[in-house]
Amino acid sequence: MSWSFLPEYLPYFNDGMVFTLIISLFVVLFGTIIGVLVALGKMSKIAPLRWILNAYIEIFRDTPMLVQIMVGYAIMGGANWPTVHVGILAEDLGRLIPGIIIISLNSGAYMAEIVRAGIEAVPAGQREAAYSLGIRPSQAMWNVILPQAVRNILPAVGNEFITIIKDSSLLYTIGVMEVFNGALTVGTMTYQTLSPMLFASLYYFVVCFALSRLLARFEKKLGRGYAK
Incomplete structure (x- = not known):
């Protein structure tokens, strides 16, 4: 196992993390909005609306996210969208936007119960x-x-953000260039597999651990404020 690829290929991980964080922020934003609306809808006196929203929640909570992504991309993918660039990575919005939509719907199903x-x-x-x-x-x-x-x-919501950072790696299946796909690309170009994957794992760990510590401090501060 060698780390000699890092000086040349580190931008694939850094720029991939930028895309990962952008995806996660959008997903948490949209997922929270969806969750609030669905939670309020479930509290409605309109029975058909409650049935539809319950079906939505059950479908997205009881099927694998990977399957949801693949089905969603099969339905929404293929549109002629422009490409955006972050550093050395180019992202096809025709892949990125369907991915964000599907993960947001999945997140919204979980957020609905949290909001309720x-x-x-x-x-x-x-x-x-x-x-x-x-x-x-x-x-x-x-x-x-x-x-x-x-x-x-x-x-x-903070915990959901950390979860989405990790789950967004599933978007590699539809060609979204995030950290995991960046590691796969580096592995292909360097003919190494283990080292890029281990470095990507370490990268995820550092980012998620730092965010979890910040979240813990925020919760502690929030608890003190509530006590007052």
């Missing part, structure tokens, strides 16, 4: 107090309940 739990964790007295002041249920949800629920779900 966050809403239910808000004391019932808050809702009752809002109603007693003449605030309509919809206004109470958006202006009283959800702002407090956000505090409950923020740590889970």
Whole structure:
């Protein structure tokens, strides 16, 4: 095993991580929005809407993400999108955008349950107090309940971000150039397999470990603020 490839091929990992972080940020943003909307929809009194949203959640939670990516790309891929560049890597948006959409839908299915739990964790007295002041249920949800629920779900959103950083590696199957695909490319060009994969694993570990430590400090600070 040799690390002699690093000086020349390190940009494949660095630029791949840039794409990985961009993908993860978009996925967490869209997934959280989807999760909030789905959670609110599941609390609706419209039974058909609840059935549809429950089916969506079950489909995306009970099937492999890899299969979802492949099916999603088969449906949405092939469009003539432009190519974006980060350093030495070129990314076909016709592959990147379907990948982000599918992982966002998957993330949204999990975030919906997280948001629902966050809403239910808000004391019932808050809702009752809002109603007693003449605030309509919809206004109470958006202006009283959800702002407090956000505090409950923020740590889970941070954990989801770390999870997506790792899960985004599955997008290599449709040709998205992230860290793992960068490692595969380096392995092909250097005729090495183990060393680039180990370095990619180390790269993932360092980034995810650093983010998890920052998240732990944020949760601790958030807990102190809540206690006050």
